[in-house]
Amino acid sequence: MSYIGILEYVIGVIHDKDIWYYVGEKDTNGKRLRTDERYSSFLVDAKRYDDEVELRWELENLPRTLTYKILEIQRCPKCNKEFTEHPALSREDNETEICPECGVREAVEAYTKARSTA
Ligand SMILES: [Zn+2]
Structure with missing residues (x-):
């Protein structure tokens, strides 16, 4: 398998049968998000990690009540x-x-x- 550029990860949250994405604790302006604002169904909103160690550390600190999955971001060579x-x-x-x-x-x-x- 070949990758172009840096491999990035996001945290997926299992939500019923769907996968949502972890946005982070703060928004892009540094404002603290409410618990229900920390997950999005859109990949564009997801917090990206290029360091798997950092990702795992953050994963450790997330509420245990939800199920998480580490997801790799891939870019489709056909539709980009x-x-x-x-x-x-x-x-x-x-x-x-x-x-x-x-x-x-x-x-x-x-x-x-x-x-x-x-
Ligand atoms: Zn495609």
């Missing part, structure tokens, strides 16, 4: 979007890892193409 889900394998070369959305799109395209040439 960032994602943390398990990547899909591109049908173009069978080795490039792309985001799940592009994976679905490629599958639909392959299906449509196969139908139109049949």
Whole structure:
């Protein structure tokens, strides 16, 4: 697996069947956030860590009542979007890892193409 640039991590919070992202204790202006403001469903809001030691230390200090997961940020080479889900394998070369959305799109395209040439 190859990575471009520094590998970044975020903290995922298991919320029912969804994964939310840990925002941090303070906002970008340094204002302390309420407990319910510290999680977001959007990756753009997530606090990023480029140091796994720092991340693990912060994880230790989070409330034990929730379930956390360390997530790696990956960038999709096809649509250039960032994602943390398990990547899909591109049908173009069978080795490039792309985001799940592009994976679905490629599958639909392959299906449509196969139908139109049949
Ligand atoms: Zn993509």
